Amino acid sequence: MEIQINNLNKSFDGKKVLKGIDLNLKPNMSNIILGKSGCGKSVLIKLIYKLIKQDSGIITYNSKEEVDINKFAMLFQYGALFDSLKVWENIAFQFINEKLKPISQLKEEVLDIMFNLGLDSENIDKYPSELSGGMKKRVALGRALFKKPDVIFLDEPTTGLDPLNGELINDLIVKVIKEKKITAITITHDIKSALKTGDQFYYLEDGIIEVSEKCENLLKTQNSKLNSFLKGQV
Amino acid sequence: MVFFALVGKLFLKLFVSLGKIILFIFLSFKYIFYPRFYFYLNIKYFLRILFSSIPIVALTAIFSGMVLALQSYTGFSRFAAETAIPKIVVITLTRELGPVLAGLMVAGRVGGAIAAEIATMRVTEQIDALKTLNTNFYNYLVTPKIITLVVAMPILVTFADIIGVYGGYLIGTLRLGFNETVYITNSIDFLSFNDYFSGIIKSIFFGLIISLMSCYNGLYTSNGSFGVGSATTNAVVSSSILILIFNYLLTELFF
Numbered sequence: 001m002e003i004q005i006n007n008l009n010k011s012f013d014g015k016k017v018l019k020g021i022d023l024n025l026k027p028n029m030s031n032i033i034l035g036k037s038g039c040g041k042s043v044l045i046k047l048i049y050k051l052i053k054q055d056s057g058i059i060t061y062n063s064k065e066e067v068d069i070n071k072f073a074m075l076f077q078y079g080a081l082f083d084s085l086k087v088w089e090n091i092a093f094q095f096i097n098e099k100l101k102p103i104s105q106l107k108e109e110v111l112d113i114m115f116n117l118g119l120d121s122e123n124i125d126k127y128p129s130e131l132s133g134g135m136k137k138r139v140a141l142g143r144a145l146f147k148k149p150d151v152i153f154l155d156e157p158t159t160g161l162d163p164l165n166g167e168l169i170n171d172l173i174v175k176v177i178k179e180k181k182i183t184a185i186t187i188t189h190d191i192k193s194a195l196k197t198g199d200q201f202y203y204l205e206d207g208i209i210e211v212s213e214k215c216e217n218l219l220k221t222q223n224s225k226l227n228s229f230l231k232g233q234v
Numbered sequence: 235m236v237f238f239a240l241v242g243k244l245f246l247k248l249f250v251s252l253g254k255i256i257l258f259i260f261l262s263f264k265y266i267f268y269p270r271f272y273f274y275l276n277i278k279y280f281l282r283i284l285f286s287s288i289p290i291v292a293l294t295a296i297f298s299g300m301v302l303a304l305q306s307y308t309g310f311s312r313f314a315a316e317t318a319i320p321k322i323v324v325i326t327l328t329r330e331l332g333p334v335l336a337g338l339m340v341a342g343r344v345g346g347a348i349a350a351e352i353a354t355m356r357v358t359e360q361i362d363a364l365k366t367l368n369t370n371f372y373n374y375l376v377t378p379k380i381i382t383l384v385v386a387m388p389i390l391v392t393f394a395d396i397i398g399v400y401g402g403y404l405i406g407t408l409r410l411g412f413n414e415t416v417y418i419t420n421s422i423d424f425l426s427f428n429d430y431f432s433g434i435i436k437s438i439f440f441g442l443i444i445s446l447m448s449c450y451n452g453l454y455t456s457n458g459s460f461g462v463g464s465a466t467t468n469a470v471v472s473s474s475i476l477i478l479i480f481n482y483l484l485t486e487l488f489f
Contacts, residue, residue: 051365070368080363083354094367097270097374143367 001062001071001150001183002027003048008057010043017043019207021057030177030184032198032215034191036229040207041187042077045153048185049074073149077156079140081128087114088124091142113142117172134165138172145176152176154186158193170196191230194218203229258450262380265372275378283344283386287336288393290343294335295327295394299401302326307410319410320420323402325429329488332395333433334481337440340383340390341473345448348379349469352452353462361453371453380445387441388434395433432488439484440477447473 008021017040025031025048035041046052048059050069061067081090089096091113092106101109111121117138128136137157144152157173158166170193177184177197188194194201198215203226211223221227306319352375355361364371399421406412451469455461 046362049366051362069366072366074363074366076359076363078358080359082360082363094369097272097367097369147367 003151003183003185004058004060004063005048006058006060008044008047008059009055010040010047010052011055012043017207018047018054021204021207021209023202023209023212025183025185026200027183028181029199030173030186030197030215032194032201033185033187033204034189034194034201034226034229035187035204036189039204041204042155044204045074045155045185045187049153070147071150072153073144073147073151074153075137075141075144075155075157077159079128079136081136081140081143083128086125086127087119087131087139090128090139091146093143094147109146110142113146117142118168132165134161134168137161137165137169141169141172141176145180148180149182151183151185154184154188156188156190157186157197158188158190166190166193173197189229191218205229254454255450258453259446261372262376262446262449265370266377266380268373270370270373272374272378275374276382279378279382280386283340283382284389286347287340287343287386287390290339291336291390291394292397294339295332295398296401296404298331298335299323299327299398299403300405302331302398303402303405303410316410317420319406320402320412320417321424323406324399324421324425327398327402328395328425328429328433330433330481330485332398333391333436333440334477336387336391336394336437337444337477337481338474340387340440341444341447341477342470344383345444345473346466346470348445348448349452350462350466352449353455353465356453356455357458357461376445376449376453379449380442383441383445384438385441387437387444391433391437392430395430428488432484435488436481436484439480443476443480444473447476 003023003025005021005023005025008018008023009016010018021044033041033044043052047054049072050067058065082093085093088107088110091110095101095106096103107124110124114121114124119135119138119142123131123135123139128139131139141157154173157169161169173184173186174197176182184197186194186197195215195218201211201213201215201218202209203211203223205225211221211226213221219230221230302323303319306322307316310316310318310322352361355375361371361375364374403414403417403421406417407414448469451465451472455465457464
């Protein structure tokens with residue numbers, strides 16, 4: 001799905017967070033939105049997902065303003081798993097609620113996805129509080145992938161993980177994007193993760209897209225703002 | 235100028251909050267009748283609310299009934315009107331103390347828990363996650379709690395009435411020397427359906443107040459764990475104050 005953004009603006013309590021964003025997110029590619037904390041990255045993806053409304057500007061999805069958000073899925077920064085539900089109930093949440101498939105079939109499909117994400121089947125009946133940080137992230141990724149989205153939004157996928165688990169999540173993201181041929185929109189300030197998982201990056205600072213380039217050119221940038229961000233990161 | 239700007243800001247904030255509450259109440263009622271319905275959540279919450287509230291409601295009611303009988307005796311014995319004690323106990327409990335005490339206890343026990351649960355879901359992005367999973371949070375989180383509390387409160391109040399009257403009976407018969415049969419007859423004969431009914435109507439309103447205030451404070455929270463604490467406190471305080479205000483208004487109505 002191609003997502004085109006024109007002159008997007010958003011303010012909170014009079015403070016402008018996004019100032020006339022123009023973006024063209026290519027289909028079946030991994031798009032990375034880089035930026036410091038508080039620069040408006042999360043707001044941007046929530047606007048694209050239609051979780052919040054913009055003040056002005058247009059977002060089109062395959063040239064249409066309307067979109068079925070069932071084609072989208074999101075991996076939240078800290079997983080946002082439902083504490084009172086078991087792992088399999090979290091992963092198949094939407095399908096259980098909408099009674100789309102029999103429970104036995106859902107459980108089979110959950111086991112398949114857990115296997116693909118490297119999660120032991122014995123975790124299926126555990127609660128999120130019984131899982132490690134890395135496992136929680138994988139369950140959250142499983143929940144996002146379970147609905148077979150056209151576009152997946154990844155909010156700081158490696159935040160809060162140790163380097164080993166961070167690498168694991170990065171590998172899984174690369175595998176998923178390639179295998180499922182979906183559009184990925186990742187917001188991160190983790191340069192390693194961006195280089196590993198991204199095709200195209202956009203650097204956001206003070207509500208403005210400062211740089212738009214291929215990820216392979218990220219470290220060769222001449223942009224002073226991005227350079228100072230990278231120096232603080234790498 | 236600064237003073238006027240401050241007053242203006244304060245009023246603006248007040249109207250924004252008022253608008254938010256009105257919109258929240260409107261949407262909450264709308265989604266009671268608007269699918270998708272989660273009946274299993276109603277049953278789950280109903281059982282949780284009932285079983286978690288029964289012990290504290292029972293404790294509050296029995297001791298209040300006992301104190302009421304003792305205090306009534308102190309006053310009524312001064313003009314030889316001790317026989318009125320069973321009547322006073324039963325009327326005070328069914329019309330006032332049962333609904334108000336149960337309401338305040340449920341506001342503290344259940345309202346606080348609801349606000350904390352929803353506020354935690356808000357700050358950990360679980361509410362956003364619900365939206366991404368095509369789930370309306372009013373249907374999933376708010377309306378089941380409203381329905382459950384509106385149904386559970388009359389049951390809890392009936393329970394509080396019975397236990398409270400039993401507390402009065404215990405003091406009346408064991409401590410004040412009333413004949414058991416006379417006490418029971420005096421209590422039942424004097425009680426009219428309106429006494430009980432007014433308490434039940436109050437309990438329905440209190441259930442609405444507790445569920446709406448708890449869900450509202452939980453949903454509109456921010457500032458991480460500090461916000462969760464504030465949401466819980468605000469839910470309990472606002473529910474308790476509104477219960478006392480509405481108790482007066484409803485008493486005027488049934489007077």
